[in-house]
Amino acid sequence: xxxxxxxxxxxxxxxxxxxxxxxxxxxxxxxxxxxxxxxxxxxxxxxxxxxxxxxxxxxxxxxxxxxxxxxxxxxxxxxxxxxxxxxxxxxxxxxxxxxxxxxxxxxxxxxxxxxxxxxxxxxxxxxxxxxxxxxxxxxxxxxxxxxxxxxxxxxxxxxxxxxxxxxxxxxxxxxxxxxxxxxxxxxxxxxxxxxxxxxxxxxxxxxxxxxxxxxxxxxxxxxxxxxxxxxxxxxxxxxxxxxxxxxxxxxxxxxxx
Ligand code: ADP
Ligand code: MG
Numbered sequence: 192x193x194x195x196x197x198x199x200x201x202x203x204x205x206x207x208x209x210x211x212x213x214x215x216x217x218x219x220x221x222x223x224x225x226x227x228x229x230x231x232x233x234x235x236x237x238x239x240x241x242x243x244x245x246x247x248x249x250x251x252x253x254x255x256x257x258x259x260x261x262x263x264x265x266x267x268x269x270x271x272x273x274x275x276x277x278x279x280x281x282x283x284x285x286x287x288x289x290x291x292x293x294x295x296x297x298x299x300x301x302x303x304x305x306x307x308x309x310x311x312x313x314x315x316x317x318x319x320x321x322x323x324x325x326x327x328x329x330x331x332x333x334x335x336x337x338x339x340x341x342x343x344x345x346x347x348x349x350x351x352x353x354x355x356x357x358x359x360x361x362x363x364x365x366x367x368x369x370x371x372x373x374x375x376x377x378x379x380x381x382x383x384x385x386x387x388x389x390x391x392x393x394x395x396x397x398x399x400x401x402x403x404x405x406x407x408x409x410x411x412x413x414x415x416x417x418x419x420x421x422x423x424x425x426x427x428x429x430x431x432x433x434x435x436x437x438x439x440x441x442x443x444x445x446x447x448x
Contacts, residue, residue: 192217192369192400193238198249200230200237207233208292208425210249215367217398222411222436224404225422226444227358231404232276234422235371239273239401240266254366267297270366274356274373276404279342286355290362293320298363328361332388357388367400368392374410386413408436423447 193215200208208230215221225231237244238251240263250259258266281289295315316324329336334354344352353373360368373385394401403416411419411433419436421429421444427433428447 192219192254192398193402194250194252195234195238196252198234198248198251200233201245201247202233202243204423206247207244208237209433211427213420213427215400215402215432217366217400218393219417220401220403220414222403222405222416222419224406224419224420224436224439224444226448227406229448230425231422232371233425235273235330235369235402235404238266238369239263239271249256253310258339264296267365268298270364272360272363272368274353274360274368274370276371276373276375278344278347278352278356280347282314282342282345284343284344285339286341287325287417288319289343290325290339290359291318293359294324294362297365297442302364324362328358330390331391332358332361333384335356349376350378352380354384357385361388361392364392365395366396366398367402369402369404372403373403374404374405374407382410383413389414410441411436421447 195211197215198208198211199206206447211234213221223231223234233244237246239362240258240261246259250257251273252258253266253269256269258269325339326336329339338351338355341347344355347355356373368389370389374382403410403414405411416433416436419431419433420427421435421439423444
């Protein structure tokens, strides 16, 4: 699904990631662990195409296509999704309108049934159709419908923001989701919702692939990783199975920093 080859990334002319290699097979769950400031978010942002993350060497290959220089929106249309560690609030933008626009722009054509017009705008779904889709998703995910009428992340609790990230993921049906520290500050119930949504996406599409950035093993109790990787000072310093996350839990990152 995704090949990261020899990736070196700079932010503000400072090297943050060094010669990083990672292969992610379709349908797999990769957990990315590591101490604060080790470069996990930078890797997540670089895969998504954040303009501050300057790739100085190496390549990103997504489904056999080189996406190293591709714009963020094009990556999103290919089926790459990033759930933010710190979702932004946008006062004045209703969640419903945001989700509908995102759905029309980024969910795949098989799902939305897009029709391209002359000005290349995609014809999406009607308000009523989308309300139905959204209501179904809310019920499936057990989310509070009141969130939909509020402004995007405005005054949302930490748990509500993360639930909304999961709702976007569920609606857009990407091929790969990079989930950046969704578990920090979440209570047990919200954590279960996150794991349930990820599992629902996996059940719906066996090729759905997850890169789960996390500090703690807690979320891995709910969503079993196929591989665990440790990032320290911008390098991938260890890879293994779930066993590695147990080791981190008892011994900490001391071995790797
Ligand atoms: P993690 O997510 O593992 O905590 P980050 O990827 O956020 O780590 O950060 C990795 C390193 O990059 C840190 O040393 C951080 O200070 C640095 N960094 C991140 N963003 C910027 C930025 N915009 N400007 C300068 N340095 C940055
Ligand atoms: Mg981070």
